[in-house]
Amino acid sequence: MSKVAVRLLQLYPREMNIYGDWGNALTLKKRLQWRGYEVELLEHRPGQAFPKDVDLIVGGGGQDSGQEKIRDDLLKIGDELHKLADSGIPMLMICGMYQLFGRFFETVEGDKIEGISIFGAQTVAGPKRLIGNIVTESAQFGEIIGYENHSGLTILDDTQPALAHVVKGAGNNGKDHLEGAIYKNVIGSYLHGSLLPKNPRLADWLIEKAVVNKFGEFDPKPINDDLAIQARKTAISLKR
Ligand code: GLN
Numbered sequence: 001m002s003k004v005a006v007r008l009l010q011l012y013p014r015e016m017n018i019y020g021d022w023g024n025a026l027t028l029k030k031r032l033q034w035r036g037y038e039v040e041l042l043e044h045r046p047g048q049a050f051p052k053d054v055d056l057i058v059g060g061g062g063q064d065s066g067q068e069k070i071r072d073d074l075l076k077i078g079d080e081l082h083k084l085a086d087s088g089i090p091m092l093m094i095c096g097m098y099q100l101f102g103r104f105f106e107t108v109e110g111d112k113i114e115g116i117s118i119f120g121a122q123t124v125a126g127p128k129r130l131i132g133n134i135v136t137e138s139a140q141f142g143e144i145i146g147y148e149n150h151s152g153l154t155i156l157d158d159t160q161p162a163l164a165h166v167v168k169g170a171g172n173n174g175k176d177h178l179e180g181a182i183y184k185n186v187i188g189s190y191l192h193g194s195l196l197p198k199n200p201r202l203a204d205w206l207i208e209k210a211v212v213n214k215f216g217e218f219d220p221k222p223i224n225d226d227l228a229i230q231a232r233k234t235a236i237s238l239k240r
Contacts, residue, residue: 006039007055008056008057012046015070018062021095024094044077056089057084061095061098064105078116090186090209098190100113101121103117119186125153130170132240133146133235134147144199146195162178162182185206
């Protein structure tokens with residue numbers, strides 16, 4: 001196995017990282033390590049130079065105030081993120097970061113926080129928070145299970161594919177039964193939980209993209225996912 005490390009970057013770990021989102025970075029790191037890959041965990045904080053040679057990027061949810069804190073920096077690194085997205089770098093953006101990978105998030109006070117428009121989507125805060133366990137179904141990934149807590153209502157452009165259809169819960173806006181968005185290898189989703197420990201198929205898809213980009217091939221050595229399978233069963237049976 002290559003001794004060259006896979007470089008996994010977490011965006012804004014202080015401001016944008018709630019409801020267990022840190023678990024997404026840990027899951028990717030552990031699953032890579034279990035398959036014999038070295039992993040270097042990097043962080044990008046506001047004001048820092050954007051790291052070089054990144055293979056995989058995660059970003060989490062946050063309060064509206066967290067989004068305010070990172071807005072200027074995100075716009076500064078937006079071109080870099082676009083280039084990486086277009087070159088096929090896999091990314092997972094949850095909730096608040098998902099919103100800012102769209103055109104904007106408008107808060108309940110009417111402050112329009114500009115995003116970087118990787119997704120053809122826009123989000124406006126609604127009158128009530130959408131909170132609870134959520135189950136969705138995707139043709140590509142099967143059942144995706146998590147927990148949502150947001151006021152933002154996201155509307156996708158007609159040309160923007162969703163990640164999944166909502167089976168139980170609200171998803172993007174509680175109306176059109178769509179959840180998340182996908183552009184090339186970039187996934188946006190409202191699902192916290194953390195998402196990846198309970199959805200190993202999604203984790204392995206991100207890992208495969210990163211490893212194939214870097215090394216040209218990926219050996220999906222099986223991992224014992226009994227605990228993840230049990231966690232999925234429990235999560236599906238939970239009340240909204
Ligand atoms: N500020 C956003 C909202 O409430 C993000 C919430 C989150 O990231 N959990 O819609």
